[in-house]
Amino acid sequence: MRAGPSQDEIRRQNLGALLRYVHVHGATTRAELTTALGLNRSTIGALTADLAGAGLVSEGTPKETGRAGRPSLVVRPESARVYAYAYSIEVDRLRAARVGLGGTVLDRRELDRPRDLTAAEAAPLLAGAVKEMQHAVPGESICVGAGVAVCGMVRRADGLVRLGPTTGWVDEPIGAALSAELGCDVPVTVGNVADVAAFAEHARGAASGCDNVIYLYGDVGVGAGIIAGGRRVTGHGGYGGEVGHMKVVRDGERCERCECGSRGCWETEIGEHALLRHAGRSDARGRDALLAVFDAADRGDARAQSAVRQAGDWLGFGVANLVNIFNPEMVIFGGTMRDLYLAAAAQVRSRLNSNGLAACLEHVRLRTPKLGEDAALIGAAELAFERLLADPLDAG
Amino acid sequence: MRAGPSQDEIRRQNLGALLRYVHVHGATTRAELTTALGLNRSTIGALTADLAGAGLVSEGTPKETGRAGRPSLVVRPESARVYAYAYSIEVDRLRAARVGLGGTVLDRRELDRPRDLTAAEAAPLLAGAVKEMQHAVPGESICVGAGVAVCGMVRRADGLVRLGPTTGWVDEPIGAALSAELGCDVPVTVGNVADVAAFAEHARGAASGCDNVIYLYGDVGVGAGIIAGGRRVTGHGGYGGEVGHMKVVRDGERCERCECGSRGCWETEIGEHALLRHAGRSDARGRDALLAVFDAADRGDARAQSAVRQAGDWLGFGVANLVNIFNPEMVIFGGTMRDLYLAAAAQVRSRLNSNGLAACLEHVRLRTPKLGEDAALIGAAELAFERLLADPLDAG
Secondary structure, three states, X not given: OOOOOOHHHHHHXXXXXXXXXXXXXXXXXXXXXXXXXXXXXXXXXXXXXXXXXXXXXXXXXXXOOOOOOOOOOEEEEOOOOEEEEEEEEOOOEEEEEEEEOOOXXXXXXXXXXXXXXXXXXXXXXXXXXXXXXXXXXXXXXXXXXXXXXXXXXXXXXXXXEEEEOOOOEEEEOHHHHHHXXXXXXOOXXXXXXXXXXXXXXXXXXXXXOOOXXXXXXXXXXXXXXXXXXXXXXXXXXXXXXXXXXXXXXXXXXXXXXXXXXXXXXXXXXHOHHHHHHHOXXXXXXXXXXXXXXXXXXXXXXXXXXXXXXXXXXXXXXXXXHHHHHHOOOXXXXXXXXXXXHHHOHHHHHHHHHHHOOHHHHXXXXXXXXXXXXXXXXXXXXXHHHHHHHHOHHHHX | OOOOOOHHHHHHHXXXXXHHHHHHHOOEEHHHHHHHHOOOHHHHHHHHHHHHHOOOEEEEOOOOOOOOOOOOOEEEEOOOOEEEEEEEEOOXXXXXXXXXXXXXXXXXXXXXXXXXXXXXXXXXXXXXXXXXXXXXXXXXXXXXXXXXXXXXXXXXXXXXXXXXXXXXXXXXXXXXXXXXXXXXXXXXEEEEHHHHHHHHHHHHOOOOOOOOEEEEEEOOOEEEEEEEOOEEOOOOOOOOOOHHHOEOOOOOOEOOOOXXXXXXXXXXXXXXXXXXXXXXXXXXXXXXXXXXXXXXXXXXXXXHHHHHHHHHHHHHHHHHHHHHHHOOOEEEEEEHHHHHHHHOHHHHHHHHHHHOOHHHHOXXXXXXXXXXXXXXXXXXXXXXXXXXXXXXXXXX
């Protein structure tokens, strides 16, 4: 219902569009920008000058092209000087990184996370990692903010972690705790790890150019980041994508170590506990234990093979449901779902093909992440960069 | 990645925003438009003059306000003169209507549909209904196009009905057949009935003002129209929302009279066949037979009550999955799902509450359609009006 934009809004949109282009595509000639953005050369020149003046991009001559004539100037994001802090809070570890404009991880730290660590305990550890990294930040750098990827349901309004079934967090204000620890005035934005990883893979990873994507992320539990029509689907409060709590068995297993209080959730069939239990390793836990099951299956261990096949079949079962509901172009398997998919691709595809509707199966591609484990960090940084891209000169 | 708009694009956006506002809200004073659209009085005046010149709106003095001073002029959509044709192809009937700008059904026809009627047979029947209605169209009217709501999976690119499990249609070009029959040059847009009904309820019905909505529509089968972040979710090819084919039982009933080829689909537990079978009326079919079951349950028939309770429990089961996946503000029950929801609301709510995640349940409201059975017709017309609203003076 909104009316067209004012002149000021148009300038902001144009500045944002140009900066976003080089943020996603890297160094770009002025000529390419003219074509890509549909603006004339003088407008591109003026916008670039404004962004360069704010220290967000630089201009230079391209490498030798071998062609005659004056080469078009190249516009580069100031990746080393404009950055965001990114945090990833996972079941077994904490990660912090400094991510430059353009999506380059400039520096990083990783810490073990005991499974009972609270948000109040995690914040100083992450802040400590940031303080270490701050020593290496060059002068005249611009920090645009911080983003946090967390396993759990995040309230969009304020970043409160309402429920992190696998971290044990309930109503933990991790964003506020980090802001207080860092003592800085950069805004901290919190998102669900699957959502932000989907965001990153969509912007610059496996799903680049795809408008309808499901990124399935597993650790102990399972969640999804969903892109529909080119936009993130996060629901009314920000809690969307809880596909691990899609019930697939009416009177199934109680959802272990999860406060959902229900039974028969998809993650009770494809999550860490299910795979370890079916492989006869109920006492084990963690990523390494899971990888040991895949390894044993690879080496011919019958019980491990059976557990992997069964979980793969259930993986295909739930993916088929999501494919029928969303008609995506791509499903990406991240975290432990990557390992499971790679170990049981035949079962996943077979169940997907038998349960999926033909029209929905036509164009869907199954993929692993291109950004690997960095997707969570790069996606968390994207949360912070979003504000810069919406209004480059105000935030810059 | 798009740059800001040109002056021409801004004018189109402003014209579209003003026309959309009166299309959705009805007669509106210039003063309200100024506030709602954030444009100044002279711009609103100029835009209104352009739209009035094209015959899309009219201006007049409002009814007596009782306040001193010159009243603000009222802008009205030309509902009687600017219209779209709308068709709804359902399992047991065909409907055609003439819908005015502003969403008013000006005229309508309804025909029985034998369950084996093909698209080629349906098109002349619908065209005949339109020709009847054309006699009553006033002079100097503007037909902006036609929209079709159909039970089935519709390819967005060209409106081909890929699969209508309940109509028996496979790869039926209903849009092209209607265009040919009508012999007119107005474009015909085809959409899934649940999608277009959701569109209508979102624009001007029960979900007005809600950005995250699931509209569940049942006839023989079950589908959903999904609005996420204020936008329709229809997937890569246009086939999204096939929630009836979400599998809820691993080795369940084969999906009857449906070419999905699978088992344990949600609609095998909540669709027409399930309810009739569980009520001991396997030989019956159709809406009236279904209503007879609800009626019998109401009058104390134990078998009917048991069937209704069981189906209501399964309805809540699937709705909980969708609520966990989408975190919607509202779920609307349309078609036979309305009847089932009203007959078994306690079972639906109980299962939803036990299976839904607490954060996702917090703000979700369960509702019946405000536009009733007109939602399909009004939504089909909205498909045609969308083109007008995108560029009022070009299409007008």
